[in-house]
Amino acid sequence: MIPSETVLIFLRVLAGILLLATLGLVLIFLWRDFRGAAETITSTRRPYGKLTAIETIGNTSVLTGESHPLLALTSIGRSPSNAIQIEDSFASAEHALVALRDGQWWLEDRGSRNGTLLNDLPVTQPVIITNGDIIGIGQKHFRVELEN
């Protein structure tokens, strides 16, 4: 029969080691996760820019906090197949297209029912857009923010 004092000491040491192992494991997890996140940020190519949703209240335009990254070919519309899906009953399923061609950004209407606006003017044929332009789709407005 082993004396119970020895058993208790042994169990205490074991419990202590397990606590240390837990600490180590949690720290390894957090460390690897942070490192992974840092690598993702530095390794991915710089984004082209983004479309920032804005809302007009009175005379001021304000940010809604919603924004979407631009892709080389960014389709916009109500259908989930679009790169930017917008929930707006005035938007068509496939509403508009923002595309990078020959170093210029182009905005194109894809035959939408209610039309696409560029700085409050309807877009009838593909037009070149630039930083700060406001694209209107349905009841929503997006500001073009390009990366240089």
Added chain:
Amino acid sequence: MTGVTWHVLPIPEAWQHRLARALLVLAGLFLVINTLALTAVQGFRASLWVSIAVWIVCAVTGMLWLERRMPKADTLLFPLAMFMSGWGIVIISRLLPAFGERQTLWLIISLIALLATTSIPNLLSILRQFRYLLLVFGLVLLLTTILFGTNPSGTAGAPALWLGAAGIYFQPSELLKIVLVAFVASYLAEQYPIFRSTDLLNGDKKYYLSPRIVGPILLMWGLCLVVLIWQRDLGTAILFFIVFILLLYIASGLNRVAYGGAFLILAAGISAYFLFDVVKLRVDIWWNPWLDPDGRAYQIVQSLMTFSAGGVFGEGIGQGFPAYVPVIHSDFIFSALAEEWGLLGVVTIIVLIAALVSRAFIIAVRQRGRPYHTLLAVGFGILFAVQSILIMGGVVKLIPLTGVTLPFFSYGGSSLLVSFIILGLLLRLSSGES
């Protein structure tokens, strides 16, 4: 790169699943070894081993379910929660065996609630859509407690914070935490454009103290005062207000919100000190417990004793004398842990809670461009953090004692249940639900 955007959160890699499983296995080994030691000290008790078996079944079921049903969710959250709740069950069983059995039962209920929370479709947008209904529900709950509240201990004059029927008691203020964070997050997300309004033509930031900002602060402040005055529930009142101020600060980015909130807390605290005996008592025994160590300051003095008795490595489970601290199984469970596992145990607890909170914040940061989801995740993170700091700081006499539970550890069915529901919501947020 496909048409999907920033909204998609990183999917856990294989090593994250492996480490999460390893953590759960470590937790299981830790609990079994402590149960063995407890058996060596206190003799064999079947209910204790049943509790451990139930914990293992819950851990395995939950892990398998989450890996299959929510493969994209954060992997670390569940093992952390199970580690803490299992440790809580062991220490409660060691202190008061009957309470340990009840806590085990609550663990089963909480796990079912967690799985239900992760299964209901579109839960996050439902919470958002019905926010005013939610708020009314919360206020009715609060009112019902004020009118019909009881205390399970049956002591006259004890704070009546429970709603009870047929021997089952529930603390509505726990449920109110979820309601509060969900409501405030969706309200502030709706007001986000106003908070961050920028004049696009000349780029001026237009910050102003509009009623949209000041109104809700005063409303919340009033609500917390109601909780404080009618219920004598100091901990919940201060917890609600701090969580609300921090959320408002994060949503608006205005320093003056943080300063103003700190001022309001101080003002309320100072006037409460002169108006309410319970607050005065708490502050007095925090400032100098040695004036009355055998009377009113008995609990806090005994709690300090447990910390010194525990030392660096603790006295070992079942070998300390934590029962000198009154109601140690609930608010003071931290001192029981300190006595029997020492500094090592205390550091582990803090790291476990900090890891949980940091996961919540990371989930929030990754919800780019979605204010509601960010605020929801950050709100739950702050809730856990502030609650843990309040009670751990109170137990070691760093700050005046406010009676809140230590999340996942403390005895209390409502607290455990609500913690697990919040965990479920965090899991949903981490898997990128819109």
